[in-house]
Amino acid sequence: MPDAAALAGKFIVFDGTEGCGKSTQAKRLKEHLEAEGVPVLFVRDPGSTPISETIRAILLNPDNHEMAMRCEMLLYMAARAQLVAESIKPALDAGKVVISDRFVSSTLAYQLGGDGLTADEIRQVGQIAIGGRWPDLTLILDMPADESQARVKAKFERKQTTLFGVETKVVKDRIELRPIEYHRQVRENFLAQARDFPDRYRVIDAARSPEAVFGSVLAALQLPSPAGV
Numbered sequence: 472m473p474d475a476a477a478l479a480g481k482f483i484v485f486d487g488t489e490g491c492g493k494s495t496q497a498k499r500l501k502e503h504l505e506a507e508g509v510p511v512l513f514v515r516d517p518g519s520t521p522i523s524e525t526i527r528a529i530l531l532n533p534d535n536h537e538m539a540m541r542c543e544m545l546l547y548m549a550a551r552a553q554l555v556a557e558s559i560k561p562a563l564d565a566g567k568v569v570i571s572d573r574f575v576s577s578t579l580a581y582q583l584g585g586d587g588l589t590a591d592e593i594r595q596v597g598q599i600a601i602g603g604r605w606p607d608l609t610l611i612l613d614m615p616a617d618e619s620q621a622r623v624k625a626k627f628e629r630k631q632t633t634l635f636g637v638e639t640k641v642v643k644d645r646i647e648l649r650p651i652e653y654h655r656q657v658r659e660n661f662l663a664q665a666r667d668f669p670d671r672y673r674v675i676d677a678a679r680s681p682e683a684v685f686g687s688v689l690a691a692l693q694l695p696s697p698a699g700v
Contacts, residue, residue, distance in 0.1 A: 475507035475694060479566045482559065482604065483692070484574040487612035488658050489647055490622030491677045492684060496612060497572045499685055503697070504568055512562035516573040517550035520557045526550040531627055531644035538645075540585025544593060547578050548600040555601045563604070575601065576609050576672075580660035581646065605671070610691055611661045612677035612684065616654040619677075623647050 483500070485493040494515075501513045517527040526546050529535060551574070562569050575597040582588055627644040642648075665672035673691040677684055689696050 475504050475509045478504065478509060478568045478692065478694075480563055480568070481607045482563060482569045482571070484571045484576060484606040484609040485612065486573055486576045486580070486609055487661060487677065488614070488616055488619045488654055490619035491612040491614050492622075492681065493610075493612045493677075494572050495681060496610075496684055496688055497570050499681075500688060500692075501570050503689075510565075510567045512558065512567050512569045514554060514558055514569065514571050516554060516571050516577070517547055518554070520553050522553045522557075523550040526553075531646065533627060533642055533645045533648055535645060540582055540588060543585070544578055544582040544588060544596065547582070548596050551575065551597075552600040555604060560602070560604060571606070574606055574609070576606075576611070576661065576664055579664055580657045583660050584656075607671070608692070609664075609672045610688060611665055611672060611674045613658065613662065613674050614676070614678040616651060616658045619658075620647075620651060620654055 485497040485500075487493045498513065501511045504511050516523075517530060518524045526549055530538075530543065530546055530550075559569050559571070575593070578597065579590055579593050583590060583593065623643065625641045625643045625647075627642050662674065665674045675684060675687045675691065686696050
């Protein structure tokens, strides 16, 4: 079994429905690799650069309910293009492991079918946005949408002006607010990607303890598990 150093220059993505624990597992892998002396860049998609974070705020703002799905797809890709150019590609070129919380796999799950969008169209735009640098491995943390949605906590700050001044309340973001039927289809779209590209995807049962899930993450990367995992 190879050691962590063998992942140098590799691009790993964690993806799945909201509440599946992907962010927790991605950060845990980052800490594990760094403890092994492996340089890591951790990013979130969309985000992690000033331009990408600005686009993220537009995408997730629940007030932007009139946004068309093709516009939504293109905004995600624009944020991604900046993230790759500014952060991901330089890090990979420097031999770092890049761990991304979401990537094109999310667009292929969340925007697929909206406004008639096909997987081929999304991949074509993705190819342009990321300059052909697809992930080496995408880990889909899978669990029933009803369970994952139950874990989601409101975190988007909405500011509104009232008679008493500006008030801030925390709500779910624009994507999280969509009905459960939508999120069930998103889950199926993730699983379909893994079936279509088994050499570049791994599906991990996320409806288990964080320790058990992390053990499966390490196994998918062909890394030895430390004591207690």
